[in-house]
Amino acid sequence: xxxxxxxxxxxxKEKFTPIHEGSVKLYVCGxxxxxxxxxxxxxxxxxxxxxxxxxxxxxxxxxxxKNFTDIDDKIIKKAQEEGISWKEVGDKYITSFYExxxxxxxxxPTYEPKATEHIDDMVHLVETLLSKGNAYRIDGDVYFxxxxxxxxxxxxxxxxxxxxAGARVEINERKRNPLDFALWKASKEGEPYWNTPxxxxxxxxHIECSVMSAKYLGNPFDIHGGGKDLIFPHHENERAxxxxxxxxxxxxxxxxxxxxxxxxxxxxxxxGNILLIKDFVKKYHPEVLRLFFLSNHYRSPIDYNEKxxxxxxxxxxxxxxxLERVADIQKKGITPQKYTEADEIERNFYEAMDDDFNTALxxxxxxxxxxxxxxxxxxxxxSLVPFIVYAHNQLISFANILGLLEDEVNTFxxxxxxxxxNRIGLALPAIEEMVQERVEARKNRDYKKADRIRDxxxxxxxxxQDTPKGTEWRVKNIPSLKxxx
RNA sequence: GGCGGCAUAGCCAAGUGGAAAGGCGACGGUCUGCAAAACCGUUAUUCUCCGGUUCAAAUCCGGAUGCCGCCUCCA
Numbered sequence: 001x002x003x004x005x006x007x008x009x010x011x012x013k014e015k016f017t018p019i020h021e022g023s024v025k026l027y028v029c030g031x032x033x034x035x036x037x038x039x040x041x042x043x044x045x046x047x048x049x050x051x052x053x054x055x056x057x058x059x060x061x062x063x064x065x066k067n068f069t070d071i072d073d074k075i076i077k078k079a080q081e082e083g084i085s086w087k088e089v090g091d092k093y094i095t096s097f098y099e100x101x102x103x104x105x106x107x108x109p110t111y112e113p114k115a116t117e118h119i120d121d122m123v124h125l126v127e128t129l130l131s132k133g134n135a136y137r138i139d140g141d142v143y144f145x146x147x148x149x150x151x152x153x154x155x156x157x158x159x160x161x162x163x164x165a166g167a168r169v170e171i172n173e174r175k176r177n178p179l180d181f182a183l184w185k186a187s188k189e190g191e192p193y194w195n196t197p198x199x200x201x202x203x204x205x206h207i208e209c210s211v212m213s214a215k216y217l218g219n220p221f222d223i224h225g226g227g228k229d230l231i232f233p234h235h236e237n238e239r240a241x242x243x244x245x246x247x248x249x250x251x252x253x254x255x256x257x258x259x260x261x262x263x264x265x266x267x268x269x270x271x272g273n274i275l276l277i278k279d280f281v282k283k284y285h286p287e288v289l290r291l292f293f294l295s296n297h298y299r300s301p302i303d304y305n306e307k308x309x310x311x312x313x314x315x316x317x318x319x320x321x322x323l324e325r326v327a328d329i330q331k332k333g334i335t336p337q338k339y340t341e342a343d344e345i346e347r348n349f350y351e352a353m354d355d356d357f358n359t360a361l362x363x364x365x366x367x368x369x370x371x372x373x374x375x376x377x378x379x380x381x382x383s384l385v386p387f388i389v390y391a392h393n394q395l396i397s398f399a400n401i402l403g404l405l406e407d408e409v410n411t412f413x414x415x416x417x418x419x420x421x422n423r424i425g426l427a428l429p430a431i432e433e434m435v436q437e438r439v440e441a442r443k444n445r446d447y448k449k450a451d452r453i454r455d456x457x458x459x460x461x462x463x464x465q466d467t468p469k470g471t472e473w474r475v476k477n478i479p480s481l482k483x484x485x
Numbered sequence: 486g487g488c489g490g491c492a493u494a495g496c497c498a499a500g501u502g503g504a505a506a507g508g509c510g511a512c513g514g515u516c517u518g519c520a521a522a523a524c525c526g527u528u529a530u531u532c533u534c535c536g537g538u539u540c541a542a543a544u545c546c547g548g549a550u551g552c553c554g555c556c557u558c559c560a
Contacts, residue, residue: 011489029560030560031560032558032559037560038560039558040559040560041559042560043560044560045560047560074558074559084557117521121488121518125530154557156488156555157489158487158488158555158556162487162488162556163487163556165486165487165514165556189555202552206559226560227559227560228554228560229554229555229556229558229559231555232555232556233556233557234559236514239547241549254560257560258490258554258560259554259559259560260560261553264552264553266553266554267559269559270557292497292520294500295496295497295498295507296497296498296499297499297507297523299490300490300491300498301490301491301553301554303497305497307496307497308496308498308509310499310509311496311497311508311510312497312508313506313509314509314510315508315509316508318508318522318523321523322523325523329489333496348506351493352499352506358500360498360499360500360507361499361500361504361506361507363499363507363508364499364506364507365506365507366507367508367528368506368507369508371523371524374522374523375523375524376525377524378516378523378524379524388557405493427518431528433539442518445521446551447518448518451518451519451520454519454520458520458521463520463521463522464520464523465520465521465522466517466518466520466521467521468521471520474521474522476521
């Protein structure tokens with residue numbers, strides 16, 4: 001089974017061939033730590049988390065680097081606004097970032113370097129570019145000369161002429177070419193700085209990624225990823241810097257994820273429609289967001305809307321319910337039994353993932369197994385238990401490659417119920433009491449009363465299931481509750 | 486102005502040459518006191534429109550319409 005990935009650089013799906021057999025060196029641009037993460041950050045984190053998990057599942061030894069950009073204009077601005085130091089701003093949002101990533105079950109990368117811990121290396125890279133004639137100094141600033149790098153624009157598919165024609169580049173008389181970008185910026189009064197051969201200053205954007213990718217992965221490395229918006233200028237500039245300095249190829253495969261729109265509009269501060277990860281997880285299980293993202297191709301734009309989230313919430317509940325049903329089956333000491341249909345599902349799953357991480361198609365395998373499981377459980381035939389155990393293991397293993405179904409069933413149910421009762425303002429004991437009251441009514445064949453209780457709960461988005469084990473209640477969202485909480 | 490992308494059922498969505506995945510919803514059935522859940526079945530003879538290439542096109546080519554992104558900080 002060979003994996004194909006879409007390479008932004010060539011604009012085609014290509015067979016993935018690592019530099020060193022059996023290993024993958026992956027660098028993904030992390031966040032600039034000046035604010036809380038929103039669901040757009042979540043998409044990128046989830047997409048590359050799945051890339052990481054999938055390579056690992058295929059047996060690759062993956063070195064995965066995700067950086068923090070912890071010095072930058074926006075951080076400095078934030079520090080001034082809040083009256084704290086740039087370092088405190090960074091620390092605050094790094095903490096926030098980790099909370100969010102943990103909530104979303106994002107696996108920890110191998111390395112998570114911070115820009116400011118690599119200043120010496122950056123200075124060294126700037127010196128190299130200066131000595132090679134790719135950079136020039138103006139007062140305390142150092143700029144990269146885009147004309148010195150013949151391939152400039154090849155990644156983002158545009159030429160210098162075209163970019164100039166765009167004419168929306170900043171006017172800076174001092175630069176040799178308006179498209180030249182800062183490698184190093186002289187610090188103004190009150191701004192953070194490091195002492196360097198070019199004077200007191202701080203790094204420009206882009207350079208931290210060139211430095212940290214080289215340090216932890218070497219050049220060239222296999223895959224560089226990030227959001228689509230980073231193609232230009234960020235990744236174009238990283239490439240220009242690194243290739244000019246090393247004379248070597250920078251990256252073999254470029255992978256970029258599409259954007260998240262919010263109710264058909266671009267998320268932006270001015271529209272005030274930015275949904276933070278922290279706010280999402282208050283309302284829904286984090287795997288709902290993951291399922292939603294993975295049911296779309298990672299390169300397509302995706303529209304976040306309440307209806308889709310509710311749909312995926314229902315779908316996720318169904319998967320967990322299948323797990324719950326399996327949990328009720330006595331399977332101690334049972335040896336799992338492989339069967340043909342399971343083999344086929346497995347093949348489909350891997351084929352989908354091998355085709356440029358087609359998670360939407362891979363998910364269909366997961367729903368297939370869940371259906372198979374339910375069917376076998378419905379049969380109630382003891383002899384099927386080994387097959388049930390096999391299918392169950394398979395379901396968990398595929399789902400986990402996508403970072404789904406990672407909660408214990410009980411944890412999930414408790415979480416769902418708690419979230420729901422908070423939303424409707426009913427206490428758990430009150431619900432249990434009503435359920436018990438209905439159980440009594442049913443015993444007495446007072447079905448009128450029983451049905452009345454069921455209706456009351458139903459209006460609160462709670463459904464009752466009378467099973468052989470007794471009466472259980474579950475959360476079933478109803479339209480009138482949408483948007484609340 | 487330049488570059489690029491998208492248009493598939495009621496909704497979301499995969500599929501880029503050979504019988505239209507999957508999810509949500511709806512409807513019918515099994516089950517049930519009635520339900521719910523689960524399962525079974527039905528729900529796009531057709532993929533925005535118009536031409537063309539081909540034995541064969543949602544998929545390739547040309548055109549039209551509509552939507553979106555990037556070119557400036559941005560995941």
